[in-house]
Amino acid sequence: MIVNCGNVNTLPYADKLKLKAGKNGLDRIIKWVHYMENPEYIAWLKGGELILTTCVLMKDVTSELLKLVKDLNSRKAAGLVVNVGPYIHETPKEVIDAANFLGFPIFELPFEVRFIDISQSICKTIFMGKLQQESMNSFMKNIIHGDIPCSEEIINRAVFYGYDPDKVYCTFVIYVDNFTKLVVKNKIWDEEVAFGVMQQISQVIINTMNCYDKNIIRVIENNSIIVMFLVDKANEDMVNSMAQDIVNSMFHKLKHIKISIGIGGFWQRLKDLKYSVNKAEKALKILKIFKSNICSYDEIGIYRLLFQIGKKDGMEIFYHEILGKLIDYDTKNSTKLVETLKTYIDENCNLIKTAKLLFIHKNTLKYRIKRIEEISNCDLKDMHVLLNFDMAFKVKNFITCI
Structure with missing residues (x-):
């Protein structure tokens, strides 16, 4: 079980918690529980802590509690539990408003509920959940990889x-x-x-x-x-x-x-x-x-077959055997015949769509297709030829991914 501010009140003793503010932050994960009265210890927090306080050391409860909430939020604490009783009767409205704005959960806890009981309940659940996850991880990894x-x-x-x-x-x-x-x-x-x-x-x-x-x-x-x-x-x-x-x-x-x-x-x-x-x-x-x-x-699709082949060197040879002449021509003449061919195939050999995507005239595209056929000594009306070219492009994409 991952304990967060939304489900913490399902645990023993924590069922006495009453949410007062910050409902938009209920998905904050609780990593541990700390009892804190001295705000100087905030600097030691690592994030994810649920802080318990009675406000016993606060002289100006509203302003000091307001600062505490802002500081805890900046340290990425999970939330705050205020033990209402002799030192604070209820959470001040200004603090509630600030916590709602920040999405920082504040709970009230009756004074008769002991902090030690609620902290042990939460920490035990966190610890047991981590142990169970580690146990399941180890077991399932053996199934998957062993x-x-x-x-x-x-x-x-x-x-x-x-x-x-x-x-x-x-x-x-x-x-x-x-x-x-x-x-x-x-x-x-x-x-x-x-x-x-x-x-x-x-x-x-x-x-x-x-x-x-x-x-x-x-x-x-x-x-x-x-x-x-x-x-x-x-x-x-x-x-x-x-x-x-x-x-x-x-x-x-x-x-x-x-x-x-x-x-x-x-x-x-x-x-x-x-x-x-x-x-x-x-x-x-x-x-x-x-x-x-x-x-x-x-x-x-076809990439499933390529995974079965699995030999990168062989696939690179295939790619260069099919497209090598065009690649060499583009390199020497600063042309874009390879790009043109790929776009033409991707657009199902539609001249109008291909020309539009390449920002060229239809006649310019026809000329490029003729040059591709001449250089590669092929006929782009032949489906077997188109399949080879398409396969070569897919092989190239595949090589870059594995």
Whole structure:
């Protein structure tokens, strides 16, 4: 369980929390809980802390609490719990208004609830959730990357983590494009930041999939998250909608994080999970060609065959055998015959559309096509010739991705 300000009150003792402000920040993840009365300790915060206070040291409660909220928000704390009782009877309106503006959650807690009880409850849940995630990560990685047989014991353990052998699943591999940039500070890898980034992304994924009433199994692996979920094969189109909604939610909630999603095939047997993940990873590699941030393995067409070939040197030889003469001619004469040919093929040999895209006259295009035929000693009306050229362009695109 990822504990955030939106679900923290489902935990023992924390059910006494009453949200007073900052409902727009309820998706803030709680990494730990701290009791704080002296604001000087704010400088020690790393982000994600839920702060508990009684305001016992505050002389001017309104102004000091207002400053505390602003400072905690600037340090990226998760939220604030005010223990209402002898030192503060209620959260001042000015503080509530500021917290609402910042989207910074403020909770009130009755004075009779002990801080030690609520902090232990939250921290224990956080710790156990992390342990369970690490255990599931290790187990699922062995399934995906190892050669362990899917025995009855292994399947039963997978069932413990949420797998249902009678259901059909789909797999997303969600790749964080700018992960290294986010977690490397002063040329030093920050493991805590890396964990926090993945927690934030996981929260967005969980919230989005909840909208589809989907429980997920997720595996965090380096700079990607593998997500498995039940799917109704009668509604396959919904899979693409789910992926798009995850991308949209990421854009609106975590603009600084850029993701791409590869969609693998459907699977039911646990031993087929690795093949679905492999397909999703191949789809990710092709994203540059499709100029998108979502790609399904089923949509990559001829590139699936190229993955099977897999020999980069052989593909480069093929590319130069087909297009080498045109490439050499363009280099020596500063012409654009290769670009012209690719656009012509992409536009299904439509002269008008091709000329328009290249910003040239139709007669100029006809002349270029004639020169291409002369240099390559071919007939562009021959479908076999066009197929070879198209294949060569796809090979070139593929080489740049692998």
